[in-house]
Amino acid sequence: MKSKASSPFWMPIYAFLATIIAGGLILTLDVCHPGRELSLLDAIFTATSAVCVTGLAVVDTGSFFSRTGQSVILGLIQLGGLGIMTYASLVIYLLGKKVSAADRIAVSQTLIHDPSFNIGRFIVGVLAAVLSIEGVGAILLNRMDPVGFYPYSAVFHSISAFCNAGFSLYSDSLTGWKDHLGINAVFMALIIMGGLGFYVMTELWQKFRNLFSGHTSGLSAHSLTWHTRIVLETSLFLVVAGGMALFFTENIKARTGHGTGINELTALFQSVTCRTAGFNSADISGMTNLSLLIMIGLMLIGGSPGSCAGGLKTTTFRAWLGFIVSKIKGHSQIRVGWYALTEESVNRALTLLTLASVILGSAIVLLGITEGNYLPHTEARGNFIELTFEAVSAFATVGLSTGVTPGLSSPGKAIIITLMFVGRLGPVWLLTAINSWQSEPRYRVPEDDLPLG
Structure with missing residues (x-):
């Protein structure tokens, strides 16, 4: 039992739980919110939202918490963005100790799903790149608006954006800058880079470095790996299609005299931020139900594997889409881009979709009970x-x-x-962790076909 409890698949779970509890306890201290009361449940909620880089808040981050409390939240965001196991392995590496196979598996699964890479060199490179990107983002935000993004605010929002956390020091998030092209561009760039995945970012950096050093004639789609190309194509499609859809639905509302519309920049920003970032430059509560449904779809897909973003991931979406198209065409292989998916990949994607549906469906039913959806629909519209x-x-x-x-x-x-x-760790990861405690039955039962459909 002890060996099962110490399975590498349980290490991130333990690390996240410990960090959330520690962060929650620290946030209950008066120094984090002098003169204000914060219940343990609300503190745990805030810590979970920060570590899981979500951004949902029960109290206003900017006005409720002191600079100390905000710094605690920022630290939790940074830890959660890259993963607790990443930092634990980095400490081991910097101390000159051998990184265990368990750490190697856990971090590689979290970051790039490739257990063969050099964990120490990779983590140092990732941290250096992340800190550099966040630093450049903070400098740009401060230069563009030294008042709204004073040094601490610029650093806070840059880290929150890259980690796809969505925490803001302003109660209306970024609505005050909805028409500022530069500010929007910086935030969108940080969000997109944080949601691409470290494997993709590493490959793109190597390609651009080779390009500028003269080692290659150019950067083309065919020079990229299959994984990177799928991620980039899918991300671009979702951002553009999502922006166009939101612009159309919100401006139809305005034309019928039921509110104000949004411009192209705001629509594009909301499409980008739906990729698990959480910032908003438009009033979400004033959007149409159709716009909310579009955003729900974008949020569910989320970012890419091995990134700071959550969701089912762009590759899962492409696998599911490929599955549907192949079944409609009657093809036996599930093709995505250049290659056909293995049976294991298809099963993993379908398992993830099934688990997500069950988890979300159950949660929505429970929320309906706890939050008043048992009322007649005329009273709970x-x-x-x-x-x-x-x-x-x-x-x-x-x-x-x-x-x-x-x-x-x-x-x-x-x-x-x-x-x-559950969303931050991923349902498949939790299922794998639970399955690591199970053993395969040593017998087989008779098989038969069951009429379906």
């Missing part, structure tokens, strides 16, 4: 879509909300905490 949006936002670690988070009941907050935790 809009409550279902708002709770569904909240549940998906938590599970996909996005952080966008229609405004219901602070008013959640204690059981409702516990449900959201669970969704954030």
Whole structure:
């Protein structure tokens, strides 16, 4: 039992739990919010949201917490963005100790799903790149608006953006800069880079370095690996298609005289931030139900494997899409880009979709019970879509909300905490961890076909 409990698949779970509990206890201290009371549940909620880089908040980060409390949250965001196991392995590496096989498996699964890489060199390179990107982002934000993004604010928002956390020091997030092209561009660049995945970022950096050093004639799609090309193509499609869809739905509302529309920049920003970042430059509570459904779809897909982003991931979306297309065409192979997927990859994608559906469906039902959806629909209009949006936002670690988070009941907050935790680790990871405790039966039962459909 001891060896099963120390399985490498359980290491990130233990690390995240320990960090959340420690962060929650620290946030209950008066120094983090002088003169204000913060319950243990709300502190754990905030710590979970930070470590799981979600951004949902029961209290306003900028006005409720002191600079100390904000710094604790920022530290939790940075730890959660790259993964606790990454930092633990880095410490071991820097101390000159041998990194265990368990650490190698855990970190490689978390970062790039490749257990053959040099863990020490890779982690040092990742941390150096991340700190550099966050530093450049902070400098640009401060230069563009030294008042709104004073040095601490610039650093806070740059880290929050790259880690796809969505925490902001302003109660209205980034709505004050919805028309500022430069500020929007910096945030979108940070969010996209944080959501591409460290493997993709590493490959792109190597390609650009070779390009500028004259070792290659140019950077083309065919010079990239299959994985990187799929991630880039899918990410670009989702951002552009999502932006166009949001622009259309919100401006149809404006043309019918039921509110104000959004411009192209705001629509594009909201499409990008739905990729699990959580910032908003538009009032989410004022959007149409159709816009919320579009955003729910974008949030569910999320970012890419091995990134700071959550969601089901772009590669899972492409695998599912390839599966549907292949079945419609009657093809036996599931093709995605250049290659056909292995049976194991298809099964993993379908398992992830099934688990996510069960988890989200159960959570939405429970939230409906705890938050008043047992009322007649004439009295609870809009409550279902708002709770569904909240549940998906938590599970996909996005952080966008229609405004219901602070008013959640204690059981409702516990449900959201669970969704954030499961969503950050990933349902398949949890299933693998649980399966590591099981043993394969030593017998087989008779097989037969069951009529379906």
